[in-house]
Amino acid sequence: MTQEGGIAEIVVRHQDGKTPARGALLPILHDIQAEYGHISEETVRELAAALNLTRAEVHGVVSFYHDFNSKPAPLPAIKLCRAEACKARGVEALVPDAERAAAGRVKIETVYCLGLCSVGPSAMVGSDVHAALTPEKLNALIEEAA
Template sequence: MNIRVSASDVAERTLGIIRDLKHLEGPMLPILHAIQAEFGYVPEEVKPLIASELNLSRAEVHGVVTFYHEFRDHPAGRHVLKLCRAEACQAMGSDRLADRVRQLLGIDFHQTTLDRAVTLEPVFCLGLCACAPAAMLDGEVYGRVDEHCLSEIMAEVRQ
């Protein structure tokens, strides 16, 4: 179910988040994380609000949002599947798994399935190098991901 939020509601909620967090030292990242938690992504229209409230340029805010892979510019699916793309995971076969996931879902990285069930994202280290290849589904990490584990993950996201 996709619930529409009015532009004024987005602005009001965003300003509330900014005012709650702008007292922090280096508040932009906590503010961006809170906005993404609130809306599921960082809407384009909030960047000027953040810039104004933090006395920054819109380019500075945009630069931070686009620099960090964690921030999205569009809503994610019901499930977010992250596949590690770091060297240890690549050495243990993550490229082959990534190809299989893209084939099964019919999407590429940074895309969401048409039914809005799954968003596929690359991540550049989950800290499970000794258990490579690694994946994360909705915040739950999986190590030593193989075809069997991948099948279980795919079954979970397709329910």
């Protein structure tokens, strides 16, 4: 979800009458972080204009507090082995459905051999390895990671 458009609604939530809620910058930033997972440069610009602050003032607050991220967190990743032994054991048939299920929520990364060749298709999530993947098992891993 993009932040643009939703920011004005959050600012209005913290408005004091018709006055822009300058003193509400921190609660506004917390709401934006909670809703969108990060505070983009465009949002900093929009907030500065809405609250009659400089971009430097808003950026200073965003960069000072560790609770705020200026970029979205990376997607969780599943490393899917697509080397020869896993190909022979059917990994390529799993890929289209996995990519569809993961779309925008989990990154499916290709790796070449996880050392589980005889029990492939194999994947790694964090430090956990998973073997003998079926469409159902891989889908469960995607749902768990998302």
